[in-house]
Amino acid sequence: MANFMDKFTKSLEEKLMPLAAKVANQRHLAAIKDGIIITVPIVIIGSVFLILAALPIPAVANFYATPLGATIQKWLLYPVSVTFDMIGIITCMGVAYRLSEYYKLDGISGAIISFVSFLLVTPFTITFTHEQYGELTATGIPLSRTGSAGLFVGIIMAILAVEIFNFIVKKNLVIKMPDMVPPAVSKTFVALIPGFIIVLVSLLIRIGFENTGFGNIHEVVTKLLTKPLTAIGGSYFGVVIVTILIHLLWTCGLHGANIVTGIVYPALYVLLDENRLAFSQGKPIQHVVTPQFFDIFQSMGGSGATFSLALMLLFWAKSKQLKEIGKLSIGPACFNINEPILFGLPIVMNPLLIIPFILAPLAAVTITYWTMKLGIVAKPTGIAIPWTTPPIISGYLVTGGKISGAVVQIVNFFVTGIIYYPFFKMWDSKKLQEESGEI
């Protein structure tokens, strides 16, 4: 059996390693991942104001019902809007910046040209209903397209613009300045011709879609990309696949979450923002799966939901090695960092321990998904918190201050503990035998 498992993990590594390298190093996926990372601090800042504007304290809620309170609440929601409602644009610029860096192009030029091309394919008409005059249109940049709904268009325009930028620069079709011109000045001229062509291409896209039934590229992308991707990503099936994939990669010692996020997170950010919008408007929250579903509920204590295991190692381990790992890992585990457990126990390439390592997070996501889906546990509100936020507090915060969010984490803690326990015992006694020289 052990022999078979050895072979199994070995062939897993041989097959997964090149695949992981391919996915992680693919320039567009890498740029999408790193571009989305740029939006994270912005979304967290917005979340702080979102929490303040919806503090789960009755006295505060009563205060917000007064005229003065309502004004203050309105003010608190301004920063929420300029952060969340801009993620499409910020992602567009972030992806463009990272991809430009990859091609060794001027990052800020790439980002700005992409931003312009994004705006160019976006219709500037906002339709709204007026009480007195009925349906009216106004001109402006529609917030409904610059937030998460424009995320995929933002990514597409960033990649398209920077690819054109790169192509033209590599073909050397740029205006060259004499050497005495300061580099900062000549850089802006390098971007001039590619910028012009990118604007032209974007304009053609705009005109092209205007003459189809769709009206604009946003409508097409929503139908063909955003809707199907978010439907798969937000389903239980999607959750299970992503969880298995992340942990299979980890069993070979590869950072599964880091590899998978470039593919999965764009769709999840759309769901996060739809929840945020519903939450700040006081409407029922729809989606269970957001980036926080994975960060907070799947990975409590780190990948593999090892928080319970960390405590077992600390308090129940009899072997010296496991006790040592327990001491080493408990601090970081409180912040969902568990490399000492993964590589020290180890779980990586360990045929015995990879079994609970895959089963425990699967149990955690199953419990969390269905209790939230059935309305027993509050859904994540769209509040984004750092993935390093300690367990229990994190569940409380992402659900918008609902005790049930913390309770489901406690339930997960015990269930994952029960799954890990027999394997922990076996491994501990094996180590103990090794230490006493019995093997």
Added chain:
Amino acid sequence: MKKILLCCAAGMSTSLLVNKMKAAAEAKGEEVEIWAEPLDKAATEIPKSDVVLLGPQVKYALPELKKIADEHGKKIEAINMVDYGMMNGTKVLEAALKLLG
């Protein structure tokens, strides 16, 4: 002063190791500067270092980063899994110094 750069996905777990390595360096009386960065900063940080060590969980990035490291004449390698797991500052420091020759 030898400059050692550690990289992992978010620069979190390598920063744990940085502290252990600093303590090991102090015990040895070795003059070193050690810091941790997330993977997406690696390209810009590599030129500032003498040697780069990758967390084993991001060793898939080694071929790509090696190109950059080679361009700047820097040494780069993934950290041994067991030493990483046990947060063995002494051994990882030794490995870094050995790479520097």
